[in-house]
Amino acid sequence: xxxxxxxEIKIVELSKNLPQVTQQQNExxxxxxxxxxxxxxxxxxFCLECGYDWKTNDTKKLKKVICExxxxxxxxxxxYSNGLxxxxxxxxxxxxxxxxxxxxxxxxxxxxxxCNSSYFAHEVMQLFIDEFGKTRTISKNVMGMSQYYDQWIxxxxxxxxxKSENRRFYLSPSYVMPxxxxxxxxxxNGFKGKFYRIAPQILFKAILSDSIAETLLKxxxxxxxxxxxxxxxxxPTGTYWNAIKICIRNNYQIKDAKLWIDYIDxxxxxxxxxxxxxxxxxxxxxxxxxxxxxxxxxxxxxxxVEENKKQIDKNQRHYFKAKKQFLGLxxxxxxxxxxxxxxIKEFLEEGCIHNHCVFTNEYYKKQNSLILSAKVNGxxxxxxxxxxxxxxxxxxxxxxxxxxxxxxxxxxxxxKNLPQIRARMKTAC
Ligand SMILES: [Zn+2]
Numbered sequence: 001x002x003x004x005x006x007x008e009i010k011i012v013e014l015s016k017n018l019p020q021v022t023q024q025q026n027e028x029x030x031x032x033x034x035x036x037x038x039x040x041x042x043x044x045x046f047c048l049e050c051g052y053d054w055k056t057n058d059t060k061k062l063k064k065v066i067c068e069x070x071x072x073x074x075x076x077x078x079x080y081s082n083g084l085x086x087x088x089x090x091x092x093x094x095x096x097x098x099x100x101x102x103x104x105x106x107x108x109x110x111x112x113x114x115c116n117s118s119y120f121a122h123e124v125m126q127l128f129i130d131e132f133g134k135t136r137t138i139s140k141n142v143m144g145m146s147q148y149y150d151q152w153i154x155x156x157x158x159x160x161x162x163k164s165e166n167r168r169f170y171l172s173p174s175y176v177m178p179x180x181x182x183x184x185x186x187x188x189n190g191f192k193g194k195f196y197r198i199a200p201q202i203l204f205k206a207i208l209s210d211s212i213a214e215t216l217l218k219x220x221x222x223x224x225x226x227x228x229x230x231x232x233x234x235x236p237t238g239t240y241w242n243a244i245k246i247c248i249r250n251n252y253q254i255k256d257a258k259l260w261i262d263y264i265d266x267x268x269x270x271x272x273x274x275x276x277x278x279x280x281x282x283x284x285x286x287x288x289x290x291x292x293x294x295x296x297x298x299x300x301x302x303x304x305v306e307e308n309k310k311q312i313d314k315n316q317r318h319y320f321k322a323k324k325q326f327l328g329l330x331x332x333x334x335x336x337x338x339x340x341x342x343x344i345k346e347f348l349e350e351g352c353i354h355n356h357c358v359f360t361n362e363y364y365k366k367q368n369s370l371i372l373s374a375k376v377n378g379x380x381x382x383x384x385x386x387x388x389x390x391x392x393x394x395x396x397x398x399x400x401x402x403x404x405x406x407x408x409x410x411x412x413x414x415x416k417n418l419p420q421i422r423a424r425m426k427t428a429c
Contacts, residue, residue: 038074133209190217227257
């Protein structure tokens, strides 16, 4: 758009006067943003950094190697086909005339066998954030029809955009240049140089426009800040916020925001006094949470049984008959243990702990499925559904029906043990 107001004209002027991004900055970011790769073929290994290749007698697939020429540590990739490209972002943080400015540089790394790796970098976006957190964007254009929202048109000009924020505002950089120039008001609002996994522009905007974010940052409640910015669930008059203020007053740091929020819900459910530090600042959050969760499972179970004892007994008998050949199956590796769920009560437990529908949707009635419970260090982590028809994993979900950080390991362990399930199927025939 053509700048019209005095403010818009000023922003465009400031943008024009920003120094050029230097080659030195690009090179530093290039080293920080990307991994270095190698390709392993039957008899050779190719370094995609310096173009060198060397013979190997290793027949098994390697994960990492050191290049014999450039001595760089390389990750062996299987994504290579006729070349390999990766794209990432880095930021330069500066300020001018009461604007916090976040400059976003898009960088593409190109790798090819027998060649040195190379990059192409171009500045794609500049965010001008005022002292109230209001943002204006100067950016290049994107391909309108592309399925990716950041498919930049390289040769378009940086220009002022009418919409102050869109999905591109939330792009996260892999690297932020040192020597940041930050407005005094941002420092006054609690910023001490760390971003706590939050993209700089999102953090700046939050602490300038949202007093809750500002308070959390100042009180060093990092995990709660991260949680709040992603969920914006804390309201100034809400239960959680009142309880957080008690934590802050008592110098209690909430290390796991999600678990703590869950715990506060449980306290409310059991009508505990959530104005009391005794309850809202537990010494061992996990233990306090699990104790109440067990109590809640017991309570729901009791109500369910009271309501419908006959039906549950019938379901249990039916489940036992349908799945008896699988009961007792346990797969263990390192700290992960996976077992077939044996009782209807365990279905309820899984459902309550992970807050998903394995109990309410009566998964125990699914004839062609086997439901397993995965625990890491003895803690309920994910529930797995395996198809007994084609013997594959249909889903593996943890809290809130989402994959956890152990998801891949859990799936790998189940896949490895599918033959055991198959063997039990045969014994039933
Ligand atoms: Zn090399």
